[in-house]
Amino acid sequence: MPADYSVVLVFLIAGIAIVSFVFLLSRLIAPHNPYKVKNETYECGEPTIGPSWIQFNNHFYIFGLIFVVFDVEAIFLFPWAVAYKSLGYFAFVEMMIFIFILLAGLVYAWKKGALKWV
Amino acid sequence: MEAFTFYLFSFLIIISALAVVTMRNIFHCALFLILCLFSVAGIFVMLHAEFLAAVQVLIYVGAVSILIIFAIMLTSRLAGRDAPVVNEQFFLGGFMSLVLLFSLVYTLKETIFRVVAEPPAPQSTLRIGQMLMTDYVLPFELVSVLLLAVLIGAIVLARREGN
Numbered sequence: 001m002p003a004d005y006s007v008v009l010v011f012l013i014a015g016i017a018i019v020s021f022v023f024l025l026s027r028l029i030a031p032h033n034p035y036k037v038k039n040e041t042y043e044c045g046e047p048t049i050g051p052s053w054i055q056f057n058n059h060f061y062i063f064g065l066i067f068v069v070f071d072v073e074a075i076f077l078f079p080w081a082v083a084y085k086s087l088g089y090f091a092f093v094e095m096m097i098f099i100f101i102l103l104a105g106l107v108y109a110w111k112k113g114a115l116k117w118v
Numbered sequence: 119m120e121a122f123t124f125y126l127f128s129f130l131i132i133i134s135a136l137a138v139v140t141m142r143n144i145f146h147c148a149l150f151l152i153l154c155l156f157s158v159a160g161i162f163v164m165l166h167a168e169f170l171a172a173v174q175v176l177i178y179v180g181a182v183s184i185l186i187i188f189a190i191m192l193t194s195r196l197a198g199r200d201a202p203v204v205n206e207q208f209f210l211g212g213f214m215s216l217v218l219l220f221s222l223v224y225t226l227k228e229t230i231f232r233v234v235a236e237p238p239a240p241q242s243t244l245r246i247g248q249m250l251m252t253d254y255v256l257p258f259e260l261v262s263v264l265l266l267a268v269l270i271g272a273i274v275l276a277r278r279e280g281n
Contacts, residue, residue, distance in 0.1 A: 005163050009123060056191045058276075064188045065272040069265050071181040075173050076250070076261065083247025091251040094258070101262040105269035114273045 062114050066106075073102050123164060130157035144190055144201040152183045166238040169246055 041048045080095050109115055134154035141147045155178040162171035239245060250258050 006119065008163075053191075056188070058192055061185075061188050061192055062273065062276045064185050065276065066269065068177075068181040068185060069269045069272070071176055072265060073262070075176055076258070078172060079169060079243050079247030079250055081247075082241075082243045083245075083251060086244070086248060087251050094251055094255060097259060098262040101259070101266055102269070105266045108270055109273055112273055112277065114277070 066109055066114065069105070070102070073099070120164070123160070127157045127160040127164070130154075131161070140203055142200040142203060145187070147201070148183065148186050148190055151186065152179055155179050155183065166242065169243045172243075 076098065077095070080091060084091055131154055134150040134157065137150040138147045138154060141150060155174065159171045159174035159179065162168075162174055
């Protein structure tokens with residue numbers, strides 16, 4: 001394990017520990033007295049309508065798919081950004097070509113109305 | 119320390135992977151799948167593959183899990199219902215996974231891995247970036263064309279299904 005990543009590990013463990021501690025503490029000191037009104041879903045004081053598990057609009061899935069594509073694009077930006085200083089002008093042009101090809105896809109999605117919010 | 123971290127992440131992977139297949143609420147399964155994929159990223163970091171770990175977190179933990187959760191939320195048949203953990207194919211599936219387990223263990227035991235004594239080169243992301251921009255420019259640009267095809271294909275398919 002690379003040495004400087006032990007900081008990340010400590011951070012991870014500390015994060016888990018703090019959250020567990022808070023949950024444990026509230027479990028220990030809070031009085032346990034559930035009743036029907038208390039167990040209701042809190043929605044700004046309004047009575048809730050229907051279950052919380054509703055079917056979302058299918059359109060969200062297209063947003064998800066587009067997001068995945070641009071997420072993969074973002075992955076390629078990382079090594080490019082790290083190596084940018086040692087490569088110079090040519091790398092910039094290469095990345096611009098890369099981005100513009102994908103930009104065509106974004107324009108296509110836009111024109112087809114796939115980005116229209118519902 | 120290294121052994122401790124390895125066992126910590128292996129423990130997380132095994133426990134969360136088991137939870138994925140045994141949890142009754144399919145949404146909890148998806149959450150445990152995210153934990154499982156995240157722990158794999160931890161193993162990647164231990165192997166000095168930082169870029170791969172970043173890919174794992176961004177693509178699998180970030181994007182693929184979102185698609186899986188969307189798919190669960192969009193399937194009305196699953197809404198608020200317990201997913202059956204076992205069905206009539208339980209024994210066949212169990213048998214097949216045992217076969218897979220044995221073949222994997224056998225392969226790993228029989229293969230002689232070439233172990234390099236010296237530590238891996240530092241700053242692997244920098245090397246990947248330099249290679250990507252010089253020797254592998256054509257595959258790199260082709261990736262963008264491939265992603266474009268994926269994007270257009272996804273939109274065409276999703277819209278046809280929608281209409």
